[in-house]
Amino acid sequence: AQKVTQAQTEISVVEKEDVTLDCVYETRDTTYYLFWYKQPPSGELVFLIRRNSFDEQNEISGRYSWNFQKSTSSFNFTITASQVVDSAVYFCALRDPLQAGTALIFGKGTTLSVSS
Amino acid sequence: DTAVSQTPKYLVTQMGNDKSIKCEQNLGHDTMYWYKQDSKKFLKIMFSYNNKELIINETVPNRFSPKSPDKAHLNLHINSLELGDSAVYFCASSSRGAGELFFGEGSRLTVL
Numbered sequence: 333a334q335k336v337t338q339a340q341t342e343i344s345v346v347e348k349e350d351v352t353l354d355c356v357y358e359t360r361d362t363t364y365y366l367f368w369y370k371q372p373p374s375g376e377l378v379f380l381i382r383r384n385s386f387d388e389q390n391e392i393s394g395r396y397s398w399n400f401q402k403s404t405s406s407f408n409f410t411i412t413a414s415q416v417v418d419s420a421v422y423f424c425a426l427r428d429p430l431q432a433g434t435a436l437i438f439g440k441g442t443t444l445s446v447s448s
Numbered sequence: 449d450t451a452v453s454q455t456p457k458y459l460v461t462q463m464g465n466d467k468s469i470k471c472e473q474n475l476g477h478d479t480m481y482w483y484k485q486d487s488k489k490f491l492k493i494m495f496s497y498n499n500k501e502l503i504i505n506e507t508v509p510n511r512f513s514p515k516s517p518d519k520a521h522l523n524l525h526i527n528s529l530e531l532g533d534s535a536v537y538f539c540a541s542s543s544r545g546a547g548e549l550f551f552g553e554g555s556r557l558t559v560l
Contacts, residue, residue, distance in 0.1 A: 367548060371489070377538065377551040421489050433479050433503025435493040436549055443489075 334359045336426050338439035345414050345446055353409040353442045355424030361385075366400065366407045367425040367436060377423075383407065414446045451475050454539045454552035461529060462560055468525045469555045471539030478544050479503075480522035482514060485536040485554070494537075497522055498544070529559045 335358040345351045357366065368380040381391060383400050391398045395412045411418055421443050425436040452473045461467055473480060481504075482494040495514045496504040502514070511527045526533060536556045540549040 375536070376553050377540075379548045379550070382548050423491065433496040433498035433501075435481055435483075435496050435504055437493070438491040441489050441491075 334361075334364075334426050334428065334437045336424050336437055336439035338422075338424055338442050340442045341440070342443045342445070345444070347415060347446055347448050348413050349446075350410060350412050351414050351444065351446075353411075353422050353424075353444065355407045355409065355439060357405050357407065357424070357426045359426060359428065361428050363429065365427045365429055367427065368398065368407075368409050369423045369425065369438075371421040371423065371441070373420070380409075411444075414444075416446050416448050419444060419446045450552075452539055452541055452550050452552040454537075454555050456555060457553060458556050458558075460558045460560065463529055463531060465529050466525070466527045467529060467557070468523055469537055469539075469557070470521070470523045471552060472521050473539075473541040473550070474520065475541055475543075475550060477541035477547075477550075478519060479542050480516065480519075481540040481542075481549065482522065482524050483538040483540060483551075485538060487535070491538070495522075495524075526557075529557075531559050533557060534559045 337356045364385045366383045370378045397410045399408045421441045423441045424439045427436050454471045479498045481496045494508050497516045500516045513525045516522045536554045538554045539552040542549045
């Protein structure tokens with residue numbers, strides 16, 4: 333069965349600190365996709381990144397970076413120089429794309445609070 | 449134009465009532481979903497439809513009935529509402545395969 337674990341329930345940091353959100357996944361599939369979504373206090377779900385299981389290259393987008401390691405089944409998310417606007421719930425998710433209609437399996441989310 | 453739109457955004461109703469939430473996507477996607485987000489923010493898949501065919505039907509009470517009149521629409525009807533049905537319900541769509549899911553803004557259902 334597929335499973336996503338986000339062990340950190342809540343993280344609090346002060347602005348300009350770097351913060352890493354952990355994500356560990358379980359799947360027996362060799363082809364799969366990993367995602368991160370952000371849910372700000374306004375409630376919408378915002379797509380951040382998708383990564384396929386064959387691409388272990390790290391990705392950087394502005395202050396955001398992602399580290400994918402198949403050896404440890406982890407897909408961690410780092411925010412550099414955090415800002416108050418980064419305060420949100422962040423979800424890691426897993427999807428098996430081989431069947432039509434497959435869903436994202438979400439972790440329980442990490443609530444990030446950034447104070448000024 | 450909103451890619452995935454849900455109506456209503458807020459719904460307050462009494463126990464025992466029947467209610468519906470509508471969802472429409474204009475992205476041309478084949479697959480649509482309903483997710484439930486509980487008070488602890490946990491997102492759980494309820495249903496998925498691909499080309500109007502039911503693909504996923506998780507352990508959801510049969511008081512919940514999805515209906516997909518066409519590829520662009522997936523509505524959720526809930527009978528005999530219970531207090532535990534209070535949650536935010538998200539509709540989403542995706543292209544076939546590995547694409548990300550595009551979510552609607554959510555519909556907050558409160559059962560009194």
